[in-house]
Amino acid sequence: MTAGAGSAPDSPAPVDLLTFGESMVSLRSAGPLANGGALNMQVAGAESNVAIGVARLGHTSAWAGSVGADPQGEFIVKQLRGEGVRLHHTLHPDRSTGVMFLEQRTADLSRAFYYRAGSAGATVARDHVAAALDCGARIMHLTGITPALSAEARDAVEYAAERAASECIVVSLDVNYRSKLWSRDQARAVLGPLARHATIVIASDDELDLIAPSQAGSGAAGHLGDAGAGDETPADGEACNAQRLLEAGVREVVVKRGAAGAAVYTADGHLEAPALAVTCVDTVGAGDAFTAGYLSGLLDGEGVPERLRRGTLAGAFAVSTRGDWEGLPRRDELALLDAARGSTVR
Template sequence: MTPDLLTFGEAMVSMRSAGPLATGTPLSMHLAGAESNVAIGVARLGHRAAWVGRVSTDEFGEYVLRQLRAEGVGVDGVSRDAERQTGLMFLEQRSADLTRVQYYRAGSAGSALRVDDLRAPLAAGARMLHLTGITPALSDTAREVTCWAAETADAAGIPICLDVNYRARLWSREAAREVLTPLAAHASTIIASADELDLVGDPGADEPAVAAELLRRGVETVLVKLGADGARAYTVDGVEEVGVVSVTAVDTVGAGDAFTAGYLSGWFDGLDLTGRLRRAATLGAFAVSTRGDCEGLPRRAELALLDGHEAGSVLR
């Protein structure tokens, strides 16, 4: 059955500590990866999601597949790689307000993604192809498959959502701009934080000017994430804003992916722009108020749990 969402990239294993790593604080194991986070968020809300990537044959690779299958995410197109290891990341809760991240992903199975890995899954079609700016930064082959997928999906009439998701540890802003600006020409939806917009438009222009330029180039919706101030959406019909859902934030990792999953879920459900933005804000609130990349994302029946809630609420 054709999935609603098709996405691809690197899924990693995240090892989390509640205190300084140097003191030997115990670690807990979690699934991590921007694209897999979005796929899980969409699947939990009842949509069909498929994730494609290269996964090692090591035990961490088995864990990645086990977690994705448990969430109902399709992994039939995943390739196994016996020559490379699964990428790892360590998250250290250094203080209540500061989390430090260390990556061990160079030369990983996920970074070896290539065009042949995606040919069959993309040929099978999807209602939406989701891309991020992380995957093309991983390697030459990952960059090639990202550009190929965007061109191929665009030619086939498959809408594309591009989340800029800039990672300074992976590439420079100049290198990112060289790849992401032409990539954005294939997208129907672009998602970026305010400081990422210059990577898909004129670096000397302000936010409204960059959004206007993207709309002229054929993008249908430009979503600008504003953190604690909510989000702003630009379309040919004008500008619409949404505030955040007020919650106690305990972990902001994965919040942007949750926002994207909520927005895409609303799109799959045929909601208007206001409805899509509200659902995006709701999933973002669930993400920041629970620990983990995607563990706290809601099921469809739970979407209304935060409506009118008060701090310390107990549902009996």
């Protein structure tokens, strides 16, 4: 493994979902940071958010990575273990755990300030992933955040995607583009090739073009008609990008639209579901909550409509409570927000 004190895995048994990446501490303010005041420390990280969400819904999950040999790293380890997430991690002796400050600037706007350059989390490497995959998993969940952290993290993502696909493990790839980590062109160059290994691609509607094959290389021209790029509406662009991904071998293309709900494209058609109307207090982590709910449905053998329903329910819990993952539901709590909702296949 990467330099630093190693940690034996919490359990060598196979898990339902395995993920890896950087987990940080998030220091949250109730108002502008410049005004000072109390800060609340929490665990943050898209991958660990999904691992926690899946565990709360009754599945087994594991997270691999590295944290600093510091109080912040100890806090992360304790929190993840407390949520039932199995760990394959190292403690880096020379690098600190990453830190994120999150300010509630207005009731509707939060701003994040990262201090993660050169962090312990950026040293996640293929050795972490190899050891975790040796234990077995049904789903390998990846995000587009991890390969932006370092060359070794990018290598780890590419290794994980290729190995998992070769072992018939479902590969879930959430684009999760972060403009503070890299440009769209840089992200496209790295994430695009990963699509050939992905079973499921998850993205916001403005992220699909970062991973979809180009029209010229996809063989999708017959599905595009005669419309030029200037004639293409946002909805058309989404459908075309999804079609290219399906033709490249992706089984499901899941589009997160926030308050507008979500959609799934498969070879069988196009399914949409509205978001659940709740009072929104904090949108941070909502996409990860949706992903956890959707993958939970997949693990239970549910069809796409039920996966969408569970994803939107989990997302509703996330936005109606504060924190990256603290408000995520347990399985017996899903009914608290469940309601009759319609989905339309086209």
